[in-house]
Amino acid sequence: MNAIVKTPKTASKLATATRRGVIVSATAAGGALLVGCSMGDVLSMGAKKQDFGAFGPFIKIDPDGWVTVFNKHQEMGQGNHAGLAAIVAEELDADWDKVRVQPSAANAKIYANTLIGGLQGTGGSTAIANSWTQLRTAGAAARAMFVQAASVRWTTPTKDITVKDGVVSHVPSGRTVRFAELLPDVAKLTPPAQPTLKKPSDFTLIGTDRVARKDSLAKSTGTAGYTQDVHLPNMLTAMVAHPTRFGATVASFDATAARAVPGVVDVVKIPTGVAVIAENTYAARKGREALKVTWNEDKAEKRSSDQIMTSYKGVVAGKSDVKWHAFQTAGDAATAFGGELFHATYEFPFLAHATMEPMNCVAQVDGRKVKLTFASQIQTLDQLNAAMVVGTLPGAVEIQTLPAGGSFGRRGNPTSDYATECVHIAKHVGGGRPVKLVWTREDDMTGGRYRPMVLHTVAIRTDTDGYPAAWRHRVVTQSTTKGLPGAGAFDPSAVEGTKDSPYLKATPVVDGQAYIADSPVTTLWWRSVGATHTAMAMEHTIDQLAHKAGKDPADYRRALYTRAGATRHIAALNLACEKAGWGQPLPAGTARGLAVHESFGTVVAQVAEVSLVDGKPRVGRVVCAVDCGVAVAPDLVKAQMEGGTCYGLSAALYGAITLKDGVVEQQNFDTYQVLRMNEAPTVETYIIASANPPSGAGEPGTPLIAPAVANALLVLTGKPTTSLPFVKA
């Protein structure tokens, strides 16, 4: 669509984008642009004016004493809601048991993620990190207002007033008053812009196990409301027939039989396929089964996975004339790679996120009014994409954000794929009638947005002590940011974790280059993004080099970390090794594997105990040491290490989406095998005390288990791992 906003003169100029650093410098929604406005102003164009209470956009306190914290982020399981609320409660000195959390409205002007500039959204393990100062300030400002109000009411200096658990006290007289009783007084005040924040040593809530989830009861009684559970009056349910090959489009369709299915209301072509609209889910499914669609596959991907990997290998071998992107260079590569070299190759398949709740959305479109009710992860992109479908301003798209039944990155994507589909269907239905789009498991599994296939190759010359002297590294993969407004041709996440690795910093000559291939197969960030493959390539390479040098892998790493000044890596490695009993005897047939990796500002070291059972790796005990700065919610950090390890192990053991002549071979959990209870490791987590601002916890626990297992298998079998998953289909 064109010109959603009256445009000033300058041409649109948008954005370089990575997942963590989206810098959008003009509106993306159709080439229009504003000058002299902040990005938040632009992205929230058309938004209803929001009136906040006395405490601003993040805090509401009711006369019954309950404190509501508005969460601008998506709660997809990672538990950010509890950490964010605890930050507020700490500075406010609220009663933690009377603090609750609600999703905020979608409004980038107010609720932007400061680490993905301009956009309201959740990703890159940034929820706590970007909210840290913002919410401490909001909490401290509200506290200061209560202190001031009490000071006026009691005509006493503020220095004599204390606050604890939602009660304001006058120390000399012993008088007390609850927050709720002071609300009328506070309403006359304005929050101070720069309130005094607590010293971290004075925290009484942050960093304690009192910071527990607030949603466990609802999630244990079936009452947590997910998108799948939305029932609105007069609501229709839709399913979409998608092509079996990526890049195919609808040539023609015959809806006669589909329309004859009882409960089917309508059948309509939309840009991504043909939608069957019905009175309920089962009728929509039966209607879709009866639908006949002919696809135009002229531009479709018809290769198989092995052909794609062969083409990647051809690129590395110099068989194609491609433009490489040099991501890290040091020293004189022209002369440094003579003599004997260590070579390794690592192949990675497509991976599906396979959230427990398949993708879905509820949309209502009435003219140019749009309301979306769903687990939006990047609200601003969803607003932009929905606005383009109906021709309205992005801020006029109202979003009620619901919790997600998992995401791992899937729900936030550049084109808002499933949400946009739902808006197209609701636009066709019109009149504001609610439409719930349901993707089946099969739709979800075959619907793309995969972690891309990746090829890493390394060639290393070692010095006389066995340490790397020259490191050549090649990465070939697809972009995860294709289609993101303003994204460049090169996707920096393709090499994050290899680039600037302590090992490369410790190596005098580095020749690191990457190539971004293209395909109609859609790709996306997947929990821990580049680290899903770079951690394996780096950590498994290091163990092979250590073995070749006859050195202990922990000692070998310490030497390189010392050269690179990677003190946090050393601390994490030492703690994990100490707790795991590194070097202590194990039963015959069991070996330990070590991995250390930094992602999203958090360093994790992991030691896994691995044996082979019927030829398959069996992981028992896993010890994690994590440095994530201040751990706001230690038990939730532990939960993320436990869950991240399982998610990573699931992919390492079994995860592979494969194409046969362009058609996805996996449809459901019978063929896309995932980790189950009987294979789950026991994860112990130790958090390194830190006064640094919090970094992320949702993703950094994921990428280590694959190399840790590979390194243990190297001990057990003497053979390196050259491709994932470990268990071939």
Added chain:
Amino acid sequence: MALTLNINGHDYPVQADPDTPLLWVLRDELKMTGTKYGCGIAQCGACTVQADGQAIRSCQTPIQAAAGMKITTIEGLGGTHPLQAAWVKLDVPQCGYCQSGQIMSAAALLAAKPKPTDQDIDDAMSGNICRCGTYQRIRAAIKDASGQAPATANA
């Protein structure tokens, strides 16, 4: 054709086709949304309910097969089941989407084996997928609810 389903102790007349999976009648017709759709082919366990005390997958159970049985859903546990208390105590859920099914499988296990071993837990619970990877806490919570608990999930 109308069928009668006994769910959580109440009789419900339903109008859906007899081959309709119980899951969709629970969710779409009766608006009992605690039971989840995950895969539709009895591979993930998110739709687990109990039929005469046995854990079954409602996505693969036509209502004509469910008629005449006593169906219990997560709503029927009442929120005070020892497993639910243990789930909250140990903060088991992450995204939470699979947890209704996990708890219904665990409740059937405890009804049959009040003090399950690790092997019992593996056998009873390996049909329930959790993509967030809460297995370790699920195991700890089952043990907690059966009075043989480690104090914390990280123990």
